[in-house]
Amino acid sequence: MEMQETSRNEHKGNITSDNTLDWRGRPSNPKLHGGMKAASFVLGVQAFEIMGIAAVGNNLITYVLNEMHYSLSRSANIVTNFIGTLFILALLGGFLSDSYLGCFWTMLIFGFLELSGFILLSVQAHLPQLKPPRCNMLVDGDNCVEARGLKAFIFFVALYLVALGSGCMKPNMISHGADQFNKDDTKQSKKLSTYFNAAYFAFSLGELVALTLLVWLQTHSGMDVGFGVSAAAMGLGLISLVCGTLFYKNRPPQGSVLTPIAQVFVAAYYKRNKVCPSNPQLLHGGGSGVPNTNTIMSSDVGHSQCTTRFRFLDKACIKMEEGSNISTESPWKLCTINQVEQVKTLITVIPIFACTIIFNTTLAQLQTFSVQQGSSMNSKLTTSFHIPPASLQAIPYIILIFLVPIYDTFFVPLARKITGHESGISPLKRIGLGLFVATFSMVAAAVMEHKRRVAAVKYNEIISIFWITPQYLIFGLSEMFTAIGLIEFFYKQKIKGMQSFLTAMTYCSYSFGFYLSSVLVSLVNKITSTSSNHGWLAENDLNNDRLDLFYWLLAGLSFINFLNYLFWAKWYSDSPSASDTISHYSDCNTAKVAGDNTTV
Known part of the structure; x- marks a missing residue:
């Protein structure tokens, strides 16, 4: 015993x-x-x-x-x-x-x-x-x-x-x-x-x-x-x-992860005509000693982002008249400020997610058109052995199984000493680096396709399939930064009980990227079609198509997407933390009570 x-x-x-x-x-x-x-x-x-x-x-x-x-x-x-x-x-x-x-x-x-x-x-x-x-x-x-x-x-x-x-x-x-x-x-x-x-x-x-x-x-x-x-x-x-x-x-x-989110929007709409107080401590859950009754999204509010943004959602926390019993108030009409801050965080990360869709549209090309490129090239490794075009996608993974351990063993500790960040470089910087590098994958693909097409059309030559490897290698390197950075970024968001759902958003980016690829191909064919041809990608023959121009278009879109990402990453990073904002309001309130005329 x-x-x-x-x-x-x-x-x-x-x-x-x-x-x-x-x-x-x-x-x-x-x-x-x-x-x-x-x-x-x-x-x-x-x-x-x-x-x-x-x-x-x-x-x-x-x-x-x-x-x-x-x-x-x-x-x-x-x-x-x-x-x-x-x-x-x-x-x-x-x-x-x-x-x-x-x-x-x-x-x-x-x-x-x-x-x-x-x-x-x-x-x-x-x-x-x-x-x-x-x-x-x-x-x-x-x-x-x-x-x-x-x-x-x-x-x-x-x-x-x-x-x-x-x-x-x-x-x-x-x-x-x-x-x-x-x-x-x-x-x-x-x-x-x-x-x-x-x-x-x-x-x-x-x-x-x-x-x-x-x-x-x-x-x-x-x-x-x-x-x-x-x-x-x-x-x-x-x-x-x-x-x-x-x-x-x-x-x-934790129970339905979507219900608390819906409650915030419903409560904010229900109180849309009310005036939101400037001091968060006057909102439900904003003052000390007010418990957060929600089991979902109850992480420390001090870690959440963008308190000063989306202020219309704060109306969900407006308390009813003095003397009313808050404990009996419906959660669809009154939410805590902590709950609202988590919804704001969720809204703020959506642009970061959206910036990776173009990245995965590029990935779709490497699994479709680049394989077709390989089919039209000399795939002989020896006189009796041919490389299957679909196996070209294994090239970056051969490099990455060596590169990833080296990155984690040598680069991360070195970068950690310089930046002080536990990951070496922050997930946002890692995503940005990957998006930037992905541009050069399409540049390499466009240059190689031009070389292949000129050799086939002008000189009737079939170049080696190994010319296609640079675009796969560069994209593999960019994926190592972007994919891992995005997963780490979403998982580390301070939204309790939604880690798996947030991680799932990274996979949705793949889905949207593939769907966008189909739309983009159809749109390009429609725009570039004339009376004499059916578009850059409509002939089902790479020697007649202009896949190189399509790759240049994707390179341009990837670079524009990278610039767009820089804007949203800065917008996310510049968001004041909720704790800083609440402290700021509290200090302002104290100064006013004390009759201090100093500008806070």
């Missing part, structure tokens, strides 16, 4: 202050739970999951064309819709995790859904009776659609099970790994920065294996084997997730 009591007391004495729980639902113990040991299991999940999904996504068009017998245009739409839907579903995964399930259970549930999708795809690819016969829509008409029928239904069920599972897992893998560190502790914050770099390393390693070994297996052993290997990789990822159960710190769900 004494030993049990001692054990209990030791556990209580080591309870962490970050309100996380162990696998039994008890407060976590810093000596037993969390840290890089626990995060390493999550890194394993990320590496295996991206390995499986990347192998399917990067070669899916081959299966849709050759096995499901869809037309080229329809096949392209199926692939882009799949990728776009996958990234949009990240919002659903973040919402369910923060609100109801928690990261661990969200990953486990949707991981099994993704695994079932891989298995169903593998079964369909293996059994001829589950694949539709080749038919011509122009000749067979409705009979062609009927012949596809149930088989197409099975295919889309499998495909979107994969999209649902992968989309909902993605933000939670990053968030759950980051939850193993206390971001408010200086030493833990440094380790958190290392974790984000390690997460990108795991991502790069998984992509590299998928784009080389797994794509090769799909090409030489069949798509059924390829889908089966993706299922096996996903299975290993789930095993890694479960093996870390005893070591995780789990952030408990």
